Amino acid sequence: MKIKILTIFPEMFDSVFSASILGRAREQGLLETEVLDIRPFSDRKHQNTDDYPFGGGAGMVMLAQPIHDAMAAAMGPDFHGKRIYLGPRGQTLTTGKARSLAREEELILLCGHYEGVDQRALDTCVDEEISIGDYILTGGELAAMVLTDCVARFIPGVLGSAESPEEESFSDGLLEYPQYTRPRIWEGLPVPEILLNGDHAKIRAWRRQESLRATLRFRPDLLSSASLTPEDLRFLDSLKRENVSLDEKSCREEESPCSREN
Numbered sequence: 001m002k003i004k005i006l007t008i009f010p011e012m013f014d015s016v017f018s019a020s021i022l023g024r025a026r027e028q029g030l031l032e033t034e035v036l037d038i039r040p041f042s043d044r045k046h047q048n049t050d051d052y053p054f055g056g057g058a059g060m061v062m063l064a065q066p067i068h069d070a071m072a073a074a075m076g077p078d079f080h081g082k083r084i085y086l087g088p089r090g091q092t093l094t095t096g097k098a099r100s101l102a103r104e105e106e107l108i109l110l111c112g113h114y115e116g117v118d119q120r121a122l123d124t125c126v127d128e129e130i131s132i133g134d135y136i137l138t139g140g141e142l143a144a145m146v147l148t149d150c151v152a153r154f155i156p157g158v159l160g161s162a163e164s165p166e167e168e169s170f171s172d173g174l175l176e177y178p179q180y181t182r183p184r185i186w187e188g189l190p191v192p193e194i195l196l197n198g199d200h201a202k203i204r205a206w207r208r209q210e211s212l213r214a215t216l217r218f219r220p221d222l223l224s225s226a227s228l229t230p231e232d233l234r235f236l237d238s239l240k241r242e243n244v245s246l247d248e249k250s251c252r253e254e255e256s257p258c259s260r261e262n
C-alpha cells in the first residue's frame with residue numbers, strides 16, 4: 001500500500017516513519033510512504049502557502065492553488081485510491097475505518113495548518129475528511145501520522161505473524177483484557193493464577209470476561225453496539241449486581257456523600 005502526505009512541514013515525518021513497526025513495514029516494502037512539501041508548488045513570489053482570511057478574523061488560511069497543484073502531482077495520471085483531509089470536522093477515525101482504508105491501493109493525506117484550508121481546495125481535491133478526535137491540533141501532521149500508523153497495522157504482514165490487529169481493544173467492540181508478564185509475583189502482587197496453568201480454553205474464557213469487565217468499567221457506551229453472547233450478557237448482569245451491592249455496602253459502612261444524601 002502507498003501513502004502520500006501533503007504537508008508544509010515534511011521534516012516532521014522522518015523519525016515516525018523510520019522507527020519501529022512502520023520503519024520495518026517500509027523496509028519490507030509492505031508500506032510505501034512519500035512526503036511531499038506543498039511549498040514548492042506555490043506560484044507566489046516567495047512560495048508562501050497561506051494568506052489572510054476573507055471576511056476578517058484571526059490567523060491565516062492555506063491557499064487553494066499550491067494544494068491543488070501538489071495534489072495533482074501526488075495523484076499522477078492513474079490514481080486509484082482515496083484523498084483524505086485530516087480535519088476536526090471529519091468523521092472520527094475508528095478501527096473499522098482504518099480496516100477499510102487499509103484495503104485501498106493508495107491514500108493521499110492532506111495536512112492543514114494555521115486556521116485551516118481554503119474550502120475550495122477541499123471541495124475540489126479531497127474525497128473525505130477524517131478527524132482523530134474532538135480537540136484541535138496545531139496541524140494535520142500528527143493526525144496523518146496517527147492515521148498512517150493505525151491503517152498500517154491492517155496491511156497483511158505488517159504485524160508479526162503472532163500478532164493480530166483483530167485481538168486489540170475495539171476490534172470486536174470491546175476493550176482488551178489486562179496483560180501480565182514476568183515475574184509471576186512483583187512487589188507482592190501475583191499474576192492471576194488462571195494465566196499460568198496452560199489451559200487455553202479457560203484462559204480464553206477468563207480473557208473474554210475481563211474484556212467485558214474493562215469495557216463496563218471504562219467505556220460502558222461501547223457495550224450497546226458490541227456483539228455479545230447470552231453468556232456475556234449474564235456475566236455483565238452479575239458484574240452490575242456485584243457493583244450495586246458493593247455500592248450499597250460502602251454507603252452503609254462509610255460516611256459518604258451517598259449516605260449523607262439519604
Ligand SMILES: C[S@@+](CC[C@H](N)C(=O)[O-])C[C@H]1O[C@@H](n2cnc3c(N)ncnc32)[C@H](O)[C@@H]1O
Pocket residue numbers: 086087088089110111112113114115116117130131132133134135136137138139140141143
Ligand atoms: C488549528 S487547526 C484549524 C482548526 C479550524 N480553525 C477549526 O476550528 O476547525 C489546523 C489544522 O490542524 C488539523 N487538525 C486540527 N485538529 C484536528 C483533528 N482533531 N483531527 C484531524 N486534524 C486536525 C487540520 O488539518 C487543521 O487544518
